[in-house]
Amino acid sequence: MTAPKEPEITPELVAQHGLKPDEYAHFVGLLGRTPTFTELGICSAMWNEHCSYKSSKKWLRQLPTSGERVIQGPGENAGVIDIGDGQAIIFKMESHNHPSYIEPYQGATTGVGGILRDVFTMGARPIAALNALRFGAPDHPKTRHLVSGVVAGVGGYGNSFGVPTVAGEVNFHPRYNGNILVNAMAVGLADADKIFYSKAEGVGLPVVYLGAKTGRDGIHGATMASAEFDDKAEEKRPTVQVGDPFTEKCLLEACLELMASGAVIAIQDMGAAGLTCSAVEMGAKGDLGIELDLDKVPCRETGMTAYEMMLSESQERMLMVLRPEKEQEAEAIFRKWGLDFAVVGHTTDTLRFVIKHQGEVKADLPIKAMGDEAPEYDRPWVEPKKPAALDGSTIPAPNDLAAALLKITGSADMSSRRWVWEQYDSLIQSNTAQVPGGDAGVIRIGGKKAIAVSSDVTPRYVESDPYEGGKQAVAECWRNLSAVGAEPIAVTDNLNFGNPERPEIMGQFVMALKGIGEACRALNFPIVSGNVSLYNETNGQAILPTPTIGGVGLLSDLGKMATVRFKAAGEAILLVGGHGSHLGQSIYLREILNREDGPPPPVDLAREKTHGDFVRSLINSAQVTAVHDISDGGLASAVIEMALSSGLGVALEELSHVQLFAEDQARYVVSCKAEDAKAIISAAKAKGVTVVPLGTVTADAAVKIGSRCQVPLASLREAHEGWFPRLMA
Amino acid sequence: MKSAVVVFPGINRERDMMLALEATTGHKPVAVWHTETELPKVDLVVVPGGFSYGDYLRCGAIAARSPIMTDVRAKALKGLKVLGVCNGFQIITEAGLLPGALVRNAGLRFVCREVKLKVENNKTWFTNRVAKGAVLSCPVAHGEGNYICDADTLKRLEGDNRVVFRYAAGSNPNGAMNDIAGVMNEAGNVIGMMPHPENMIEPLHGKTDCRPLFEGLLAA
Numbered sequence: 018m019t020a021p022k023e024p025e026i027t028p029e030l031v032a033q034h035g036l037k038p039d040e041y042a043h044f045v046g047l048l049g050r051t052p053t054f055t056e057l058g059i060c061s062a063m064w065n066e067h068c069s070y071k072s073s074k075k076w077l078r079q080l081p082t083s084g085e086r087v088i089q090g091p092g093e094n095a096g097v098i099d100i101g102d103g104q105a106i107i108f109k110m111e112s113h114n115h116p117s118y119i120e121p122y123q124g125a126t127t128g129v130g131g132i133l134r135d136v137f138t139m140g141a142r143p144i145a146a147l148n149a150l151r152f153g154a155p156d157h158p159k160t161r162h163l164v165s166g167v168v169a170g171v172g173g174y175g176n177s178f179g180v181p182t183v184a185g186e187v188n189f190h191p192r193y194n195g196n197i198l199v200n201a202m203a204v205g206l207a208d209a210d211k212i213f214y215s216k217a218e219g220v221g222l223p224v225v226y227l228g229a230k231t232g233r234d235g236i237h238g239a240t241m242a243s244a245e246f247d248d249k250a251e252e253k254r255p256t257v258q259v260g261d262p263f264t265e266k267c268l269l270e271a272c273l274e275l276m277a278s279g280a281v282i283a284i285q286d287m288g289a290a291g292l293t294c295s296a297v298e299m300g301a302k303g304d305l306g307i308e309l310d311l312d313k314v315p316c317r318e319t320g321m322t323a324y325e326m327m328l329s330e331s332q333e334r335m336l337m338v339l340r341p342e343k344e345q346e347a348e349a350i351f352r353k354w355g356l357d358f359a360v361v362g363h364t365t366d367t368l369r370f371v372i373k374h375q376g377e378v379k380a381d382l383p384i385k386a387m388g389d390e391a392p393e394y395d396r397p398w399v400e401p402k403k404p405a406a407l408d409g410s411t412i413p414a415p416n417d418l419a420a421a422l423l424k425i426t427g428s429a430d431m432s433s434r435r436w437v438w439e440q441y442d443s444l445i446q447s448n449t450a451q452v453p454g455g456d457a458g459v460i461r462i463g464g465k466k467a468i469a470v471s472s473d474v475t476p477r478y479v480e481s482d483p484y485e486g487g488k489q490a491v492a493e494c495w496r497n498l499s500a501v502g503a504e505p506i507a508v509t510d511n512l513n514f515g516n517p518e519r520p521e522i523m524g525q526f527v528m529a530l531k532g533i534g535e536a537c538r539a540l541n542f543p544i545v546s547g548n549v550s551l552y553n554e555t556n557g558q559a560i561l562p563t564p565t566i567g568g569v570g571l572l573s574d575l576g577k578m579a580t581v582r583f584k585a586a587g588e589a590i591l592l593v594g595g596h597g598s599h600l601g602q603s604i605y606l607r608e609i610l611n612r613e614d615g616p617p618p619p620v621d622l623a624r625e626k627t628h629g630d631f632v633r634s635l636i637n638s639a640q641v642t643a644v645h646d647i648s649d650g651g652l653a654s655a656v657i658e659m660a661l662s663s664g665l666g667v668a669l670e671e672l673s674h675v676q677l678f679a680e681d682q683a684r685y686v687v688s689c690k691a692e693d694a695k696a697i698i699s700a701a702k703a704k705g706v707t708v709v710p711l712g713t714v715t716a717d718a719a720v721k722i723g724s725r726c727q728v729p730l731a732s733l734r735e736a737h738e739g740w741f742p743r744l745m746a
Numbered sequence: 747m748k749s750a751v752v753v754f755p756g757i758n759r760e761r762d763m764m765l766a767l768e769a770t771t772g773h774k775p776v777a778v779w780h781t782e783t784e785l786p787k788v789d790l791v792v793v794p795g796g797f798s799y800g801d802y803l804r805c806g807a808i809a810a811r812s813p814i815m816t817d818v819r820a821k822a823l824k825g826l827k828v829l830g831v832c833n834g835f836q837i838i839t840e841a842g843l844l845p846g847a848l849v850r851n852a853g854l855r856f857v858c859r860e861v862k863l864k865v866e867n868n869k870t871w872f873t874n875r876v877a878k879g880a881v882l883s884c885p886v887a888h889g890e891g892n893y894i895c896d897a898d899t900l901k902r903l904e905g906d907n908r909v910v911f912r913y914a915a916g917s918n919p920n921g922a923m924n925d926i927a928g929v930m931n932e933a934g935n936v937i938g939m940m941p942h943p944e945n946m947i948e949p950l951h952g953k954t955d956c957r958p959l960f961e962g963l964l965a966a
Contacts, residue, residue, distance in 0.1 A: 172856050176887070177797040179758025263756045263800025355755060442858045442887040444945045447762040461950060575950070 023054035023324070034061035040392060047386050055323045055372060055379040059387065061237075062290035062328055063297060066551050069391040072517040073549045076527055080534045084543040086506055088209065094135040094286060095205075096545025097212055098507045100571050105209040106468060107141040110149075110202035110511040110567040112550035115246070116257040117199040121166025125199050126174040126260030127235075127332055132203040133178060134286040137269050138335065140213040140276050141205025144446060145460045146175050148185040148201045149472045149511070149565045150437075153194030155429050155744055160189070163197055164437075165745065170260075171201070172440040177262035178269070181449050182441035183458025184470050186565075189429045190477070195555025196246060200511040200548075202567040204470055206462055213276055215285040215295075217303035217338045217364050222282065224296070224307060224362040225344075227351060228268045228334040231292070232317035234258045235330025245516055246555040256330075264333040264356070271354040272335065278350065280343030287334040293327045295336040296362075297370055301388030306365035311374040315357040323372055323379035338364060398523035404481050407601040407615030414674040418726045421609050421674075426657055427736025428608045429744075431650050436741035454662065455581050456500040456646055459572065467578065469503035469570040475649065476561035478617030481602050483525045483562055487532025488620040492682055494568035495540050496646040499629040500685060502579045502636035503570025508537065510547040510566055515559025517551045525562040526551075532620075533564060539622035540629075542568065579636045579644040583663035586716035588642055589694040590667060590686060592652065594628050595707035597681025604650045605678035618681045625683040631706045632685050640693055647684040653677040655686045656711070660720055661734055669712035671723030688714055747964050749775040749790040752818065754809040757796035757833065759942065766944035767792070770960035780812040788826075790963060791818055795832030795887075795942060805848060805890045806836030815841050827871055828936045832888055835928075835938035843936045844929055845903070846895030852921025856889040860952075862914035863927055863941055867907050870930060872937050875962035882955040884941040886919050891940035893922035893929070903929055911939055 024030060031041045034057055044052060044060050052060065066072060082090035088105055089097035095109035113128025133143050148171050153160050164187075175182045180203070217224075235258035275281060283303065285295040292314070300307040311326050321329075339347055344360070351358035365371075370387060372380035415421035425431055438453040450467055451459035457471040473494040479486030491508065498505040510533065515522040537544055553560040572578055600606055601615025635641045643663070647655045652672070660667050689697055694710060701708040715721070718730040749767050753760050760777065767775045776786050785791060798809035809815070815837075822828045822843050830838035836848045851857060860883050868878040876882070895903070900923060903909055911928035918925045920940070928939030943956035 169855070176856055176858075176889075177756070177758070177800060179796065261800065263797060263802065266758060266797075267755050439859050440856045442856075444858065444885050444887060444942070444951075445759060445762065447765055447945055448950070450950055 026051055026054065026057060031057065034058065035065055036061055040064060043392060047383055053379060055327060056382055058324045058328050059293050059380055059382060062293045063387045064391050068290050068294055070549055071392050072394050072396050072551060073526065074393050075395055076530045080530065080544045081538045082544050084541065087543055087545055088212065090545050091547060093214055094138045096507065096509060097139065098545060099209055103209050104462065105207050105212060106204060106569055107136050107139050107207055108202065108204040108509055108569055109135050109546035110200055110509045110565060111135065111548040112511050112513055113199045113201065114197065114513065114550055114553055117167055118197050120257040121163050122170040122173065123257050123259050125167040125170030126262065127258045128199050128201045129171055129174040130260045130262065130265050130332055131288050132201045133180065133265065134288065136203045136205035137272055138213065138284050138286040139207065140211050141207035142273060143180045143203050143205045144448065144462065145204040145458060145470055146180045146182045146202065147458065147470055147472050147567060148182065148199065150185065150187045151193045151198035151563060152189050153197065154191040155189050157194045161745060167199055168437050168440050174260055174262045176442040178266050179445050181443050181445050181460065183443050183449060183460060184453055184472060186472055187434050187437055190561055192561045195558065196553045196560050198513050198560065198563055200565045202472060202509060204468065204569060213281055213284050215283055215299050215302060217283045217299040217305050219282060220305065220364055220366045222364045223339050223341055223344060223360045224309065224364065225337045225339045226314060226357065226359045226361045227337060228356055229261065229264045229331060230315045230317040230357055231326055231329050232331045233321065233325055233329060236325060236328045245552050248556065258330045258332050260332055267354040267356055268333050268335065271351050271356055274350050275347055278343060278346055280340050280347045281337055282340060283338040285336050287336060289330065290328065291330045291334065292336065297384055297388040299336065299338060300364065300370060300384045304368065306367035306369045306384055307362060308365050308371040309362035311372060313359050313361040315359050323374040327372065396517050396523045397520045398527050399520045401483055401521065401524050401528060404614065404616045409598045409600045409675045409679065412600045412606065415609050418722065419728045422653060422657065422728055423732060423736045425604055425608050425650055425654060426733050427740050429740065431604060431654060432740035433737045434741065435738060436745060450575055450578060451501065451580065456497040457503065459501055459578055461575055465574045465576060467572040467575045469498045469501045469572060471497035472565055472567040473497060474563055474565045476563045477602050477613060479529055479562040479564065481617050483528035484532040485617050485619055487529035487564055488536040488622065489617060489682060490564055490566045491533055491536035491540065491542060492620045492622065492625045493648050494566040495542055495625065496629055498568050498570030499633050500579065500644045500646045502577050502633060503572045505540065505542055505568055505570040507543050507545045508566050508568045510544055510564060511550065512547065513550045513553055513560060513563040513565065515554045522559055529562055529564050536620065536622055540626055577637055577639060579641065581645040581659050581662050582643055583659050583665045583688050583714045584642040586665055586714050587691055588688045588714045589691045590656065590688050590711040590714060591694060591697060592684065592709045592711050593632055593687055593706065594684030595709055596676045597651065597679030597684065598675055599679050599681050600675060603678055603680045620682045627704065628683045628706055631701060631704055632687065635687065635697065640697055641687040641689050643688040645686045647686060648680065651678040651680050652686065657720055657733055659686060660730060661737055666715040666717045666719045666730060667712055668715050668721045747771045747773055747790065748788040749773065749792060750778045750785055750788045751775045751792045751794055752778050752780065752814055754780040754798040754812060756798045756800050757794055759795035759832065762944045763792055763794040763831065766947050766960055770947060770957060771964055778814060780809065780814050782814050783817060785817050785821060790827045790829065793830040793834030793837050795834055798833055798837060806833060806840040809837045810840035819843060822936050825933065825935050829872065830938040831944065832940055832942060835940055836890065838936065838938050844931055844938045845899045846893055848890050849892045849894055850890050851892050857919045858885065858887040859919060860885050861919055861941060862917040864912045864914045866912050867910045870910055870934060870937060872959050872962055873910060874965055875958035881914050883946060883953045884943055884956055885945050886941045888940055891920040891922065893926040895923065900924065906932065910937055
């Protein structure tokens with residue numbers, strides 16, 4: 018069968034490939050001739066925003082990425098940190114926003130599958146998954162369909178693959194109506210001296226294709242992810258890939274078995290831009306050329322062209338450079354797991370990326386220029402205007418405090434996510450110490466050691482003030498890890514923004530990154546991996562800027578782990594960090610007064626560190642019985658969540674609405690034995706931390722504030738648990 | 747107490763099960779790959795949970811026809827103890843070792859949560875250490891655990907006291923008939939259940955309610 022004639026290269030065809038005229042001119046200059054159709058496809062796949070980070074690179078370089086625990090920072094499939102005892106944690110977060118909007122179930126499954134592959138490609142067995150999901154307004158006609166599909170997809174893949182999903186976020190805002198966010202994070206455990214990288218080494222070595230067969234699905238997925246949406250977004254459905262968690266589970270076991278055999282020199286998963294991106298990265302990083310013979314690629318369909326094979330984003334595939342003497346052993350392992358194994362090419366010393374198909378050279382490109390020397394932009398940006406200050410004392414109190422508490426507790430963003438996380442297997446692998454619903458997911462990693470994981474960002478804060486909002490995302494993640502007693506050690510970031518060609522969006526990006534970098538430096542919380550997702554816009558309306566921060570912390574003694582659950586009536590409730598005063602961008606303002614204005618609470622990083630370290634010391638010395646960080650909804654929501662998870666009530670002293678609902682940072686609610694409260698308060702004072710008594714845990718199943726406000730726990734529970742099932746009924 | 751855990755591609759709770767068996771009985775179980783044709787000499791075979799063959803076609807249908815299942819079936823008919831948990835329950839039911847079938851949860855969604863499990867029959871090799879009527883906390887994690895069978899079979903299961911576990915009132919996560927969570931065959935040597943007792947045996951799991959089930963294996 019002869020392949021159809023390739024189309025002629027025209028300016029329209031170049032534009033359809035997302036290449037700007039100057040980028041195309043640069044490409045032609047590099048080649049010294051007009052590219053072939055296959056070459057144009059490869060170039061569009063490598064130089065799009067999603068794969069090249071061309072708009073963001075300049076700013077990403079300014080983030081702190083090193084630290085004493087960092088084994089591998091950004092630039093590999095995932096980041097690697099040393100957690101002692103010869104163990105390493107490998108993790109990363111990645112977005113699958115555009116596909117999940119077009120086809121929610123498959124978009125979400127392949128997002129989860131892709132990030133799991135990134136982690137086990139490096140030699141780690143995935144031990145935890147998280148996901149940060151943002152949807153449009155609850156009453157938007159597409160929202161229920163998207164929630165239902167995405168949640169089922171996340172569960173469908175993770176549950177079948179066999180990784181516990183233990184934490185995450187779900188939020189709603191009209192600004193995501195036309196562009197939802199699906200950010201998936203995976204965390205794996207490996208031996209620190211057995212990490213596998215993508216850098217190819219050695220000339221003339223076999224390049225091996227592993228896993229599932231190549232089909233026509235997902236062609237141009239990465240290019241789609243690098244453009245804005247319009248009303249015809251659904252026409253892009255063919256660019257969405259289809260996930261197969263069964264094959265991925267087999268691929269995991271086969272890869273780990275193969276790695277243990279010592280056969281692997283370099284390995285790279287086929288994610289965005291599939292075979293193209295994986296081959297170019299392996300070669301470019303190792304300063305080697307790669308030659309592929311596409312006649313050897315296992316295909317699911319007949320008659321696939323070189324162009325299609327190079328751009329397919331079929332899932333559950335890997336590319337590897339192998340020790341030639343181990344080839345037979347390697348093949349046997351893959352056959353055992355029912356997977357494809359084919360030598361599809363070899364490494365060369367030419368620094369060229371050469372593609373052969375049916376006896377013809379379909380592409381012959383300079384590999385470095387395609388990969389690590391791709392174009393880079395310094396896009397113009399304008400600093401966003403700072404919002405006008407908001408004086409907390411001018412914000413009115415609610416007419417009915419009890420009603421306000423119920424409304425907030427049962428609101429879209431504050432209600433329980435049980436409906437979501439009960440669809441995720443959070444227990445598989447037998448190591449789950451904290452399921453979703455607390456401050457962080459906790460997973461045992463052998464003996465008394467455990468890791469804590471959390472993902473955080475408050476997009477409305479970032480929208481209002483990208484710099485403070487960026488800091489806050491990091492601070493909240495650090496705080497959530499601290500609240501379970503973990504030492505926060507490193508983060509991955511998933512930077513979701515609008516169109517970077519608009520200076521005001523680029524300004525959000527630049528300032529948010531400045532805040533994130535500053536917070537990570539101050540909190541010794543290096544960024545070891547990440548992903549940038551730009552062009553999150555539909556018909557010119559950008560999403561709220563959403564730089565999701567995924568953090569990992571280490572607990573040396575699981576026995577000391579803290580939870581949000583109150584333990585006994587009669588215990589004292591304390592507020593670490595003192596009362597707040599900032600209501601700008603608060604949940605109270607939005608839910609009770611229908612206002613979304615003012616600046617977000619500022620983040621004092623030194624204070625954040627002092628307070629977090631203090632709380633961790635209380636947890637480690639077993640002086641506190643429950644801990645919860647204060648974030649969305651302020652003190653009131655923190656205490657209510659603690660009461661709901663324990664079934665015990667609280668009697669708080671008289672508190673103003675500002676004290677109850679302010680979202681000031683660096684604060685925690687803790688409980689302790691009544692007789693220990695004094696000692697904690699004075700120890701705090703010595704460290705410069707304000708700790709204020711709030712009241713007592715009670716047995717009477719109600720939240721009481723002062724003498725005038727009393728809300729039964731049953732009503733709060735109904736509000737908290739009822740919202741999500743009602744939405745989805 | 748020697749045991750074997752059968753592993754099919756896509757099974758993913760075999761490690762949980764092996765850890766639980768070792769922790770509670772002191773003996774490390776043998777993993778048996780699905781292409782084997784003969785089981786090692788053991789006192790118990792466990793078919794663990796997961797998504798064998800991705801649950802494609804129908805849960806457990808493909809695994810039930812694997813080479814190793816011929817020997818599992820033959821030895822079960824001769825009295826070898828067989829425990830199937832979750833996907834394992836689906837597989838041994840598909841293999842004809844237990845009556846009925848497991849279909850899609852009534853709520854149509856995957857459910858992972860702790861349920862209350864009532865021990866209806868404590869005269870089995872898996873429940874001999876717990877009191878009849880005892881209510882255990884135990885997690886479930888499945889999308890297709892809704893037990894169904896025809897009216898005659900149901901009558902016989904109930905009449906012969908072969909419903910081993912039942913979801914306690916208000917705790918049925920999947921719509922199973924008569925709240926059935928686990929059943930046994932007529933001879934009593936084959937038990938299948940949807941919940942995951944292997945995930946509720948140590949303090950880390952929140953409770954240790956299901957530890958006595960495994961400890962009971964030693965007495966049997």
